[in-house]
Amino acid sequence: MSDDRQEKLTDGDKNELLMHNLPNSDGIPQSESSSSGGYKSEASSLRKPKKVLQAGKAILADQSKGLKIIVTGCIVFSVIITVALVLSIYLGKPQIGAHGAVAADVEECSEIGLNILKIGGNAVDAAIASMFCVGVVNAQSSGLGGGGFMLVHDHRTMKSEVIDFRETAPKALTAQMFTKKDMMYLGGLSVGVPGELRGMEAAHKKYGKLDWRYLVNPSADLARNGFKMTGAMAKIFKQGKVSLSRFLDSNLGKYYTDNGQFLAEGSTIKRPDLAHTLDRISTEGVDVFYMGNISDNIIAAVKGSSTPGVLTKEDLKNYKVEFRTPVKSTFQGKTIETVPAPGSGPILLSILNIIERIKPQKDSAESYHSILEAFKFAFAQQQWLADPEFELSVVNSTLKIISQAEADRLYNITSSINMTNSDPTFYEGKVQGSLFDLGTSHISVIDSQELMVSVTTTINTWFGSQILTDDGILMNNQMADFSFPVSGQTSLNDIKGGKRPLSNMAPSVLYDSDNSCGLRLVVGGENGSRILTGIAQVIMNNVTFGMLFDSAVLYPRIHTNLYPNATVVECEDTFPQKIIAGLEEHGHTIMESVEGLNEVQGVAKMLDNILGFSDPRKPGGKAVQF
Numbered sequence: 001m002s003d004d005r006q007e008k009l010t011d012g013d014k015n016e017l018l019m020h021n022l023p024n025s026d027g028i029p030q031s032e033s034s035s036s037g038g039y040k041s042e043a044s045s046l047r048k049p050k051k052v053l054q055a056g057k058a059i060l061a062d063q064s065k066g067l068k069i070i071v072t073g074c075i076v077f078s079v080i081i082t083v084a085l086v087l088s089i090y091l092g093k094p095q096i097g098a099h100g101a102v103a104a105d106v107e108e109c110s111e112i113g114l115n116i117l118k119i120g121g122n123a124v125d126a127a128i129a130s131m132f133c134v135g136v137v138n139a140q141s142s143g144l145g146g147g148g149f150m151l152v153h154d155h156r157t158m159k160s161e162v163i164d165f166r167e168t169a170p171k172a173l174t175a176q177m178f179t180k181k182d183m184m185y186l187g188g189l190s191v192g193v194p195g196e197l198r199g200m201e202a203a204h205k206k207y208g209k210l211d212w213r214y215l216v217n218p219s220a221d222l223a224r225n226g227f228k229m230t231g232a233m234a235k236i237f238k239q240g241k242v243s244l245s246r247f248l249d250s251n252l253g254k255y256y257t258d259n260g261q262f263l264a265e266g267s268t269i270k271r272p273d274l275a276h277t278l279d280r281i282s283t284e285g286v287d288v289f290y291m292g293n294i295s296d297n298i299i300a301a302v303k304g305s306s307t308p309g310v311l312t313k314e315d316l317k318n319y320k321v322e323f324r325t326p327v328k329s330t331f332q333g334k335t336i337e338t339v340p341a342p343g344s345g346p347i348l349l350s351i352l353n354i355i356e357r358i359k360p361q362k363d364s365a366e367s368y369h370s371i372l373e374a375f376k377f378a379f380a381q382q383q384w385l386a387d388p389e390f391e392l393s394v395v396n397s398t399l400k401i402i403s404q405a406e407a408d409r410l411y412n413i414t415s416s417i418n419m420t421n422s423d424p425t426f427y428e429g430k431v432q433g434s435l436f437d438l439g440t441s442h443i444s445v446i447d448s449q450e451l452m453v454s455v456t457t458t459i460n461t462w463f464g465s466q467i468l469t470d471d472g473i474l475m476n477n478q479m480a481d482f483s484f485p486v487s488g489q490t491s492l493n494d495i496k497g498g499k500r501p502l503s504n505m506a507p508s509v510l511y512d513s514d515n516s517c518g519l520r521l522v523v524g525g526e527n528g529s530r531i532l533t534g535i536a537q538v539i540m541n542n543v544t545f546g547m548l549f550d551s552a553v554l555y556p557r558i559h560t561n562l563y564p565n566a567t568v569v570e571c572e573d574t575f576p577q578k579i580i581a582g583l584e585e586h587g588h589t590i591m592e593s594v595e596g597l598n599e600v601q602g603v604a605k606m607l608d609n610i611l612g613f614s615d616p617r618k619p620g621g622k623a624v625q626f
Helices: 011-020 065-091 107-118 123-137 196-207 212-225 231-238 244-248 252-256 272-284 293-303 313-317 345-358 365-384 394-401 404-414 530-544 549-554 577-585
Strands: 101-103 147-154 159-164 322-324 327-331 334-338 440-446 451-458 508-511 520-526 568-572 589-593 599-606 609-614
Touching: 101 107, 101 123, 101 599, 107 123, 107 212, 107 440, 107 609, 123 147, 123 196, 123 212, 123 272, 123 440, 123 451, 147 196, 147 334, 147 508, 159 196, 196 212, 212 272, 244 252, 293 313, 327 345, 334 345, 345 365, 345 394, 345 404, 345 530, 365 394, 365 404, 365 530, 365 577, 440 599, 440 609, 451 508, 451 520, 508 530, 520 530, 530 549, 530 599, 549 599, 549 609, 577 589
Parallel strands: 101 609, 568 589
Antiparallel strands: 101 440, 147 159, 147 451, 159 322, 327 334, 334 508, 440 451, 440 520, 508 520, 520 599, 599 609
């Protein structure tokens, strides 16, 4: 890295780093005592050497006796040092610094990703391996039948790229086929063309280092040998988020029920059907999914549904990944990059742009009132986003949404609002439904070469369409993310064959452009529109309020949207009561929740210190690092 990007430590930075390296009660520095609770040191080429050796002048001299003695002594000394170094290499303990971290919502999947880093893979390899794993263990959230977005940032070259593997509508699908709204959520018509595997393949071909089979096989073995049901999946069953009778009447019942009841947390689940499919993908490649007999079974399952779909083999064969340029902005001197439409990265940037102008105080009800108003104005702007391949206005709309001028305008409005408003049109929004993406998974990775990967993947709502093929592929219900056709209304996010639906997903990276060794953050979230407000609050907690990254994730969150009621605010029950009381005085209706509103997974790096952290709001997740 060039000298102009070297670290300039403030006293606060020094104190922060020192606090992480104070010994704990066991005499172990805190940075080494936990895989997810503190930074670990890494020997990195990004650090500037303290001194630069200066070239001296060559001196010629006679071959005097004194010079011979000096030369002989130097040779002997060099031999001794060389022998000592060789002995230390063979006999001494290996000295290994921190090389990277993986944060997924399943601990085993973080471990699989980390093992990929340990055997020489890079962050893209690790992310892909973790994605395969999450699709096995947390099948309610993501998998081969879904899609998503991956943001790859090479911090050494400062180059970034988005890989869009979002599902598409089948070519023959029309809005008129959905005579009832429920048809967008369950059954064959709800299924989009899955992009997950094509996205993994594209990322691996362009960035991967290891052979493909190394990324697939660990998850195939996990599916074959069995894994424990996570608390996240068990909670969905306990809370009645899915129908037991529907599971019992389908392939899902074979794997997730026993004696007519849902399995409990900690139960061992084996998925031989999925293991066999993963074995084939490992040896035969991705084409076996999109053009082989696996695709035949996908079509049969979709067409055999109670609401038969129109997905065809041609749809699968013709699916294409899109490579896109990230959208970016700045937040308190840091650069933040995220995904463009059909992702909702522009909405995240809009929120952060307004928050920066609010200059929030951590314990101020006034600050949070303004932040909630900013959320609503930002969500109203989703009406201008859609698949840019179909709606050409999206490009210019995006530029406006993320512009500083628009942030100034919206800040001036939000700062003047004393009482919140229940009418979406007050916030320049339309009366429409909210996007879902409830069943999402996010993975964040940083490797030793400063490659940063942020990937969010989903099958949409819990267990997607709830169609499980004979090959173990759980199909998405991504058509629910299109705007439901309403007579007399138009939407950029309407249903068209081949089109990608709008999504709340916003995998992101944040870094200091002027200081390569400064804060680097890979972050993303899960759970519908709460993805955007959750990521924004974690970044605010970390950058604005100065919290360490794990504390920034753990701090209680708040959320509002325009729909269904713009005055309703969801609030975690640990959120400060003083602020809640102040918000009620501004007209907000508070709904306290004993559960977390959403989950954020991330990896932070400062200087050579790494901290990966997975949000405990989703049971079973844990970040790991080495």
